[in-house]
Amino acid sequence: MPLFVPGSSAEEIAVRYRLERVINLSSNESPMGASPKVREAVTAMADRLHRYPHDGAPRLRQVLARQLGVWPEEILVTNGSTEAIQILVDTYAIPGCEAVLPQHSFVAYARACRVAEVAVAYAAMKDHAIDLDAVAAAITPMTRFVFLANPNNPTGTVLDRHKLRDFLRNLRSNVIVVLDEAYREYAGHAVEDGLTLRLHHPRMVLLRTFSKVYGLASLRIGYAVGPPDLIGHKNSMRDPFNTNALAQAAAEAAVLDQEFMHQVVVWNAKARGQLQRMLRSIGLTPVPSRANFVLVPIARPAGPVVEAMARRGVMVGSGTSSGLPEALRISVGLDDENRFAVRMLKEVLEEIKP
Ligand SMILES: Cc1ncc(COP(=O)(O)O)c(C=O)c1O
Secondary structure (H helix, E strand, O other), X not given: XXXXXXXXXXXXXXXXXXXOOOEEEOOOXXXXXXXXXXXHHHHHOHHHOOOOOOOOOHXXXXXXXXXXXXXXXXXXXXXXXXXXXXXXXXXXXXXOOEEEEEOOOOHHHHHHHHHOOOEEEEEOEEOOEEOHXXXXXXXXXXXXXXXXXXXXXXXXXXXXXXXXXXXXXXXXXXXXXXXXXXXXXXXXXXXXXXXHHHHHOOOEEEEEEOOOOOOOHHHOOEEEEOOHHHHHHHHOOOOOOOOOHHHHHHHHXXXXXXXXXXXXXXXXXXXXXXXXXXXXXXXXXXXXXXXXXXXXXOOOOHHHHHHHHHHOOEEEEEOHHHOOOOEEEEEOOOHHHHHHHHHHHHHHHHHOOO
């Protein structure tokens, strides 16, 4: 089973290979950073560092509830959305239960299941996209969880809204569906809003994060939206101060600056298109992506290519941990970063033949 191995930092790579500049395109972070309003909010917290954070992030939950049109009791704020994944599985796993995961998806789902000793069934994918028929076919009477990321990591593909609605309607009502929308903002109208989809299944939990489009990856803050009883039970399982005060303040400021968020989405769509065109120009066929990264099949093992790229000062992701050992996952960087990365990739692929 693949394990979630957080990548080395750019600083480590710089020291390891004696590089002056390292471009990190391996973790799907936002090169646009956070809103200037977030900076103000974080700075304003500087003289309050001796105080514990607000337990349960009540203010942030109020702000989110207003924005999303849900009750604060339906929201659980967590230390990154990965914490929400683990709490959910820990809270609701029962002996002998199973989880269904798409074959190539975010590695934290399998990790959470492994920690909670939940058996995993993988559903085959079609053309790098989640195949909901295969997911439905993998469900057994013991299935307790289904994980779906929309857009999916590492493929960047999205689920067809009609198929997703039908899938949810036909699902046994006590199966918990985790719909992970970490990249949803980037996909715009190409994805159905998970909040509306909740109407079609009673046990659905949405996951969202501030790590991606809002540019707060280092602060570790995300949230889950779900039925109040399910969220309330999960809430009793978290650490009392699971999210810190800086993260709560930053997330609140980020949510309130939707204009900045939209600017990032528009910028990303343009930069992603350019990156895909450049990859095609060197003979590659990136998987069409709606996220802030692209999956690129390279027809040779990714490991040595990732290593050779790092030596040249470009960190890219490997598909290996998600079961795609011959693919790279490249985050959308700034224009000059993308250009440099593609130039280096061309060089590396000429050196390391299939
Ligand atoms: C699909 C998906 N969900 C969740 C996360 C994790 O987000 P967080 O930083 O909130 O833990 C990621 C991060 O890469 C992701 O790709």
